[in-house]
Amino acid sequence: MTIGTNGNYAKSYANHQLWRLHVTNNEQIAKILAFSRIAHLHDINFWSKHFRIHEPIDIRVPPQAIDDFADFLTSDGVKIEYVVHMNDIGAIIERQRILQNLTQSSSNTNDFAYDKYHTIEDIHAWVDQMVATYPEMVTPFTVGKSYENRDMKGFKISSKKMATKRDGTKVTAKKAVWWDGGIHAREWISPATVIYTAYTLLSKYGQDPTITQLVDQFDYYILPVFNVDGYAYTWTKDRLWRKTRSKTSVANCYGADPNRNWDYDWCKSGSSHDPCDDTFCGEKAFSEIETAQVAKFIADQRGTIVNYINFHSYSQLWMSPWSYTTTSPAQFKLQDDGSIQAINALTAVHGTQYQHGSVAQIISPTSGSTIDWTYGIANVTFSYGVELRDTGEYGFLLPENQIIPSGEETMAGLEALLMYIDKHVYA
Template identity: 80%
Template sequence: MLSSPLIVLILFLTIGTSVCYEKSYANHQVWRLHITNNEQIAKISAFSHIAHLHDINFWSEHFRIDEPVDVRVPPAAVDSFAEFLTSDGVKIEYVVHMGDVGAIIENQKIVQNLTRLLSNTNDFAYDKYHTLEEIQAWIDQMVSTYSELATLFTVGKSYENRDIIGFKISSKKMATKLDGTKTAMKKAVWWDGGIHAREWISPATVIYIAYTFLSKYGQDPTITHLVDQFDFYILPVFNVDGYVYTWTKDRLWRKTRSKTSVPTCFGADPNRNWDYHWCENGASHDPCSDTFCGGKAFSEIEVSQVAKYIADQQGAIVHYINFHSYSQLWMSPWGWTAARPAQYKLQDDGSVVAINALAALYGTKYGHGSIAEIIYVSSGSSADWTYGTANVTFSYGVELRDTGEYGFLLPENQIIPTGQETLAGLIALVQYIEKHVYA
């Protein structure tokens, strides 16, 4: 048994070889703004478009009366932002929600390093966050271990020449229609995580769910039935370059890592870059903004390649989810407009089925509705493209835990509960979808 001083010494000697960030968030705070009227909404909305000029980052992107707005504020902007919130005769009340973001990141980093140091097994830990290298090794392991069910697929290469890989789960059995007849036209499901790099709970949840489907096939009758009925395309990490960057340079990085027209600003928002009502509303043309839509639709190679891969399935995919954090929301199209699509009730009823099953496990409450109505207008999103162009009827964007207590820094002890409740929601949703696509 190692002594405590020795553990600490070894830990700090090994920090540089595992989780280590170049960008410091020491003494950065997260303020929670209290919005009570439309004048305040207008004021904060206008400021959000230039907030990045002050290194102020809105963790909440939807501004509604009586809903909290979380904003990261660096030490240099504390006084000026506080003054702004009381200016122009429109006062916005706030509380300091997180006193030191950097300390939270550093504490989590220490726990992660200590766990890795003291681990006595090479097994993949489903209650831990993992690097891209570890996740891709896990994919290889799943394909090898469950070779009768899982096959590797490669979407393509990222901007920085990393492989974008996932795997397909398929029992190779024919699907059964509701009338009992067999059909060779098996429908498919696509679930992806990590489109926004800093949202680590997203890949972790997709990984947990995919492993459960593989390991429980042949044991759990419900999962066995669904795997026999559908093919499942699993892409744990969409934005591979951005995800690596969050592990090595900047824990709170969101975008891709492509070069832009501004030499000091990198990447585009991969969930504003899809070629469906691209950059009309709820996105920015400013390369330095976190919601930069890119120089053109599908400018980001990761986005264009995922879209092509989905399109190449020639209509087999009937269900798509792009997992995010945070806010606990189950959302359907549209994002680009508050107008509802013709199949909105069919889609939203599926959301209700999912969140009811999810809540039954731990009581976690999710909201539901269209993207534009429940969170914000955002054009060029994945769910809008998969529904509007690829004709994937049951397209969703899901915001996982939590509602802001930890935000993008959700502790590892919430990975398994998040995975378990999300799995319950997904099983119920896919059962709902089955009744409609195999009628």
């Protein structure tokens, strides 16, 4: 199914605005942080989760809340400056929907267009296509069924050659990499970029010497869309949906934040016990079948996975643990040096600037995050959360003409990172 075949989305964002707040002191941060916990009561939604001085905070404001929110920002003697960054989010969504339909390529999945966003059905057909096209290297897997009974479908890439240590000896226990996209439903550039990078590994194997080497050194688990139900929902009902789609204890409030649902320092800072909040941590750790099943899949690999990347958008950040505390883990420098390798190579392609550091230091402390569990429990040393393009010009509504550039630069970053990891794990 393509976007628009059912007419408009059910949820309209007509005349909703995107405001960009500029905070310059801690009083303002405290004010906006406190408000963020009740914002959903006014249908106000935080697009960026930065709560730091001099970092812009992007907030969607519905038409009925515009006057009151403007008053609030100047109230209590703590004035917060803002600009209206998008005048009508609904109009942008509608324009993109029309453009996507106009440029829709053939429905033949053999012509999968890497410069387009795709439905979950098309992405799963693409997985089948990779299995059929590269049978020697690609094995499909499913992590399990989602809450709404969709397959959490991915594939493993393996050249079936032994990895080589730096001294030239062969390694029997080959290390593996896990990359996933679309844990947050509305971040469409994330699955698109994971798809692009996985396809690059396959299509350039045997041709590009670096790619060939990296594919021989590691096995790759690719899950293009983690939050399959939420992603499907963004194509049919609500373009800006973030969470899973499970029922909660509150009528009309659905889903938990799958990046706050992991069993590591679960539901303390930067997440909410309120099922109506966008950062709802779930009724308990691993309440969401999707996170529970990915955790089990990772744990079942028994330590072979050395690199986990959870791809998000937006903000252009390459982040390592911890999320839950600003205190750095003992291996922080080892991890952060990997981020630096990645973003230097990434920036060299199109000039796109990224920041690096721990999640808590760059954004703000958040509990129960994916990479805290993969690092803290599953011992995946090189665990990263990557926020892809852009820095807010389009935000979640990144145009399709940025998919290929995002894929190209991210691939360069991943190659540099893997070369770096290779040196450490096969020393």
